[in-house]
Amino acid sequence: MKRRYVRTLIVGLIFVGLVIWIMLNERGRVVEKGEVFALQLTDLSRVSMKATEHQYTLERRGEDWWFTEPFEGLADSDKIKPILDAVASLKPLAREDQNLSDPEFGLQAPVVTLDVTYGRNRTATIRLGAESPLGQKYFASISGKSALFLIDQLFKSQVDQDPEELRDKRVLKLATDETERLPLWRPEGTLVVGLVPLAGEPTWQITSPRKLPADKSSVEGYFRALSEGEAVDFLAYTRENLVATGLDKPALTLSCEVKGQKAVTVWLGKQEEREIKQPGAPGETASTSPQQVVYVMRAGRAEILALPASYFASLDKTLLDLRDKHLMLLTREKIKGLAVAREKGVSFRAIRSDTEWQIQAPKTGRGASFKLDGLVSNLIDLQAIRYEVEGDPKVALGKYGLQAPQVAITIAVEGGQQIVLYVGSEVPEETGRLYARTSTAHDVYVIDDTVLQALPETADELLATTPDYSAGNGMFDMSDMPPGAMPYSPGAP
Template sequence: MRPRGLLIATAVLAALAAAVWWSNRQKKDEPENASSPKLLSLKQDEITKIEIQRREGETTRIEKSGDGAWRITAPEPLPGDKSAIESLVSSAASLNADKVVEEKPEDLAAFGLKEPHARIVITLKDGKTRTVLLGDDAPVGGGGFAQVDGDPKVYLLTSWVKGGLDKLAVDLRDKRILTFDREKIVRVEIARKQETFEFSKNAQGLWVISRPQMVRADSWSVDDYIRRLQDLKLDPVLTSDQKADLEKQFKAGEAVAAVAVTDAAGTQKLELRRNKDKYYARSSVVDGYHLVQEFDAKALDKGMADFRSKKLFDFGFDDPSKIDYRGSRRQLSLSKQGDRWMESGKQMDSVGVQTLIDRLRDLQAVSFPASGFTQPMIEVAVTSKSAEKVQISKSGDRYIARREGEPALYEISASSVEDLEKAAGDVKEAPQDKKK
């Protein structure tokens, strides 16, 4: 056998021997009905510092400041990811093992605990510390060996529990490019090549386009845009050469959009640029330049028309309580009494009224013309949680609509107007058997 083959065979046999030894030890030492041993039981609010000291590589440290916020202080000061840090603190406070491997180990080196892979030092408010040692991975079945100060036993931790403790700064840092509080946003400004516009919230807490003119916004589209901004993440493991290349590509790129988000704490800005077929960003919150995935970049490259509410009526899924319809072919004045629709003391067929409501819900713009509204041919007033009134006119072969109290105009399709007129014409008195 060649020397190389002999070495490989020897290594395989050694691994198999270790696996067999570990399997036999498990069967021999496993007590019946054993419960998960508790290694640590600490109060989370008493933990003030956790330091993860590695045999090789960085030392990671998080510390709680006077205001109760956790911060990464080593290997360098970094903003922390609140959720990730809270998960680490929770894991350290309540630490359970899968089982006891050795009550009184003769050789800690056999478990990688003589020179542990990581030493986790937990500091409490009173200055006392608790230390957890993480050793080698178990040869079979996953997990790894561990030991706690003041306890000679060697424990087996599951992979999940071990992974919850063995964290690097890259796992704990805040990777967001923008860190605004989404619940406290008061204004979003977007500047593009040919337009600048702004969102704000009205008295009802709904998004509106407040600049260059006050028009309704599609709140779902605005919320989705904000979510995508907040989901932008930096790459925490870039080399210095990669960082320099990102800066070069950004500066050579063409401006796509500049976004300013204002919340209760102030304004954060993002610049988005395109260079060839890739997108790059710079943030006012974190240093450096960042690659943005094409899917995300295109979702952020939107104009004002993309955010405008195309619906003529805002009542949505709220059923109206009153409908006044005035058209050249039909006039209706419907009011709801209990579960019945009435007109002039007569009960109307609910199916026909519901079809009319659906056609009103369906009315939406195909474009936003600057002019073209003439004499109204249809007027509809709907009362639900609020009162809304829409007028529809015909200009040539186009139908132009407007909402009462708003300067904006809406072009709607001819088919939607035809469907509306048909639905209004089909509203009839309820059959006698349905009136009972």
């Protein structure tokens, strides 16, 4: 009974804690006693800062914050959050009955002046004067209040920042799992990738210029490259700059269609060498160095970004780059047998059960799982380097050595299906590359020679010479392990 009561109490406390956490996140931060403004971050609409070295003006526009001085540009929400937090939660010490004009306080020539707009166009001005003899604090005044305040040095370091370092350097922030469609417009043509329901699951497919399976990892890598690129320089959004950067006639245009949101379009212009400011040690004159850049612009963002030229290469993708280039869509569990016919080297047949391989020809016996599983892995992973011929049932196979192939691998798949991989002649002047085709498509591919390298040269390589530990007979099959490999022993670390 007591144990049940304790368990119920723990569950109740967890539930209460969860409710409090949700309420705090919905309502924003918790206001503390002694705060001057007692604001939520959403109450702030404008912050203007002027200091000895830096000055800027930030304005809220919808969900974003923008610099309006000393330039027009998007602010990085993560980087300016400490500024907004510092203002919203300002909690200084107050001294009444002080003469704010006293030169000791330095408020006639402040080191920082901060103008804040909040609520329904309410305004306040915060001035930081001289450093307090007590250390780590500044004398300060706040408009509308007669007291002399002491504000921590941390506040100054939070608000007195170089606006160039607070700019949003990313082209856009993109959640891969929320993106549904990606059209690319290139001079060579349009390429569209989208999520299409297949067997009840949303799957990446190329939908234009024709329908093809897309490679999931390539598509997700594309989105990462798109959202992770960072600007090394910025230019003002003017007609002259649009022409000078080639953005009046983009080399590449793409659009990200995100679930429940308006599509975002990105344009990439010309590439050229540009002098880029390099960070230096504090107090040192900043230097510049030449760098190859590409100019980029995003819809709804009135500024031009210069990114490393590699950004263009990471986004200028073709159908071949994004399509699924696997010759055969196979899974290991569904492969039940192999039959290999070769001009040179051993030909063989093998069948696979849940626990082991059995060789049926040219000899019989238990198969060397390391060798055969390695071959299966190569077949599953085999991808086209390029497509020499696509969708042509009348292709002249003899031209590629595929009329009488040097190797034919028949793969028996669960359900009685068979897929045959034919390997033809070597590609002229391309070492280690071969022509190939499959029984399921009218294509000719160029592949590397990894599958041929995985084939056994003799019948003895196919056979396991000792009992298989995995079969439950207490011994580990060492015959099919690579030279130098150490078998695992039960109880070993």
